[in-house]
Amino acid sequence: MRGELRLALPAGYRVRDVLAFHSRDAEGLAEQVSASGLRKGVLLDGVPVVLEVAFGEDEARCTVDADGASTDALPGRAREALLNILGLRIDPAAFADFVRDDPVLGPVVARQPGLRIVQSATIFEALTWAIIGQQINLPFAISLRRTLIGLAGRPHPSGLWCYPEAPDVARLALEDLTSRKFSRAKAETLLRFAHLVVDGKVVLDRTRSLGEVVEELLAIKGIGPWTVNYALLRGYGYPDCSLQGDVAVRTAFHRLLGGPERPGIAATEQLLLRYAPHRTMAAAYLWASLIDPPA
Structure with a gap:
């Protein structure tokens, strides 16, 4: 499936900030940035999708390239992801x-x-990134994120890898992560969180009340106030x-x-x-x- 849409950009829109955020991983495993646009790989409803953005003066011309049949929810989820990665929430x-x-x-x-505020494409990506980044420096966090994408993500025919969803991470074994520089505590928290999402005990939905979201996330062992607030910022756009x-x-x-x-x-x-x-x-x-x- 391949679709196109255009998103209006407000006056004074700072393209350089968006490009800088998505170019933090110099290896460009799941994101590629050029002077005039970006490409982002992410799994949506189990489908590998590349979101491609070309910036014009007053609009972003976006292409959704899905490697597989579209689900009913996929077009809407792709649009939501584009709003996130372009910083158009707040x-x-x-x-x-x-x-x-x-x-x-x-x-x-x-x-x-x-x-x-430029956001992660999905709430799951934001939360896993927050868990990965807890109490370590940014370059090391980026390398761990790249490792997670390589272990749990999937390649798109275009060459980009797609950031995983909860079922993909939940399939990993603890040793898959700890043998690749994840601390045991960080690996356990990632897997615990992914399993809770898969089992429906944690619901990642932007329409839920703030109190419900905070209470649910803080109840997860290994997730504290900083992680929750960072995820609210990068994932929910709160x-x-x-x-x-x-x-x-x-x-x-x-x-x-x-x-x-x-x-x-x-x-x-x-x-x-x-x-x-x-x-x-x-x-x-x-x-x-x-x-x-x-x-």
């Missing part, structure tokens, strides 16, 4: 208005208007995630506010409260401030 304008006079993030927003446990968020506050030491988790939670109900965008701009320090 409009940053409301946050820009909210912090216009804020002495901390107001200047950061003024220097980088229109920053968007606009008010509080990432007080994120080291980069705390480091950014330290650089912007000064002081003898980086704020602790409790202090960072209080600092983030001033940006509710826009704490997701606050996190995005705090991260951005680390590569664009104040003049």
